[in-house]
Structure formats: C-alpha cells, structure tokens
Amino acid sequence: MTAPIAPRQDSARETTAPETPSQDSRRETMAYVIGVAGWLVPGLGHALIRMWGRAAMCFLTVGTLVILGAGMRGNVFSSAANDAFDWLGYLADLGTGTFYLVARSLETGGPDVSHAGGDYGTRFLATAGVLNLLSALHAYEAARGRKA
Amino acid sequence: MNAGMGFKLSHLQSMLLFALLISIAFGFLSRRQPIERVKYIVSSLLLFLLIGVGIGWAMYPFSR
Numbered sequence: 001m002t003a004p005i006a007p008r009q010d011s012a013r014e015t016t017a018p019e020t021p022s023q024d025s026r027r028e029t030m031a032y033v034i035g036v037a038g039w040l041v042p043g044l045g046h047a048l049i050r051m052w053g054r055a056a057m058c059f060l061t062v063g064t065l066v067i068l069g070a071g072m073r074g075n076v077f078s079s080a081a082n083d084a085f086d087w088l089g090y091l092a093d094l095g096t097g098t099f100y101l102v103a104r105s106l107e108t109g110g111p112d113v114s115h116a117g118g119d120y121g122t123r124f125l126a127t128a129g130v131l132n133l134l135s136a137l138h139a140y141e142a143a144r145g146r147k148a
Numbered sequence: 149m150n151a152g153m154g155f156k157l158s159h160l161q162s163m164l165l166f167a168l169l170i171s172i173a174f175g176f177l178s179r180r181q182p183i184e185r186v187k188y189i190v191s192s193l194l195l196f197l198l199i200g201v202g203i204g205w206a207m208y209p210f211s212r
Contacts, residue, residue, distance in 0.1 A: 057172060057173060061169045061172060061173045065169055072162075116159055120162040124162075124166065127166070131173055135177065
C-alpha cells in the first residue's frame, strides 16, 4: 500500500509576503525606468534586472542590424517625413533609441535604395527598431514581475 | 563609415542574415533554457527560410 501523495505546494508563493501599495507603485516606477532605459540603449533594460544573456543578445542583434542596415545604405528616416509611410519608418527607426544617431552618423553617403541592398538595409533598420521596442517591453514586463 | 565601405550582399545573404538575427533574438526573448532556445532558433530559422523561398517561388509566375 502506498502512502497518499501530498498536494504540491508552491513554496515561493507561501513565503512571499503580499506587497504594500507603496512597494507596488515603486516597482511600477522602476519598471517604467527599466523600459525606457531598454529603449534608449538596447539591452540596458535587461542588464538592469540582471538578465545578462538577453541583454547581450539584444545589444548585439540590434547593433548588428543597425550597422548592416546603414552599411547597406538603407533609408534612415528623419522627422522631415513626406507621407504616412515615412512617418511609420521614422517611428520604427526611432525604436532603436540612441542607435538611431549611430545609424545617421554611419550613413554619411546617404541612402541608396535604387538597388536591392539599400532596400534590405531600410528593412534591417526598421526591424532593429521594432525588435528593440519589443525587447524594452519584455524588460518592462519582467521588471513588473510578469513571467518572462 | 563612408559610402565606399558599404556592404554588398545578395538577396539570399541578406535574407539569411535577417532570418538568423531575428531567430536568435526571438529565441532568447521567448525561451529561458539553453536547449529550448537552440531548438526555437533552429526551427524559427528554418521556417523563415522555407516561407521566404516559398513566397519567392509563389511570386515567380507574376515576375515576367
């Protein structure tokens, strides 16, 4: 005859005291700071919450995409946008945070989208921005204590 | 970097680089365990390439 199996208990849940409203608001503020830091410098948000692997990955992938995009002479959109698509491109490029300035400084020759490489470069830059925004959102959620 | 130092990549090289970088990023963001990350990265990369080449071939009849 076997002994009855005890129900599984979540020890972390039992030992963790419920947070007070002030702790909750402090945590929320910190999460915002971490999210903004993650947007400004790719990977910084994750680094602040000691997720080193994700921080390094974010910095390297966003950085590589920006360097490749600018090197392929993709279009780095500016605030002098002509239409909605230019604005969307500008917003996507701004998603890279300070790397937007890096892209602008790297691309001294201006964009050249007359060939496929330049067109790919434009997509690389926009993807770097959107990826960095996703990463910053991930860091924000992780800082709030959501499963990440 | 000046214009003379620009990268010259083919369509396939660009697509491969793009797929690899995005797969790595997604793998690290969505999975925690190293083995799960590797599995995710490999499957995501293969799907990127399969769908990319598939769409390329699907557009072939309309390219002429």
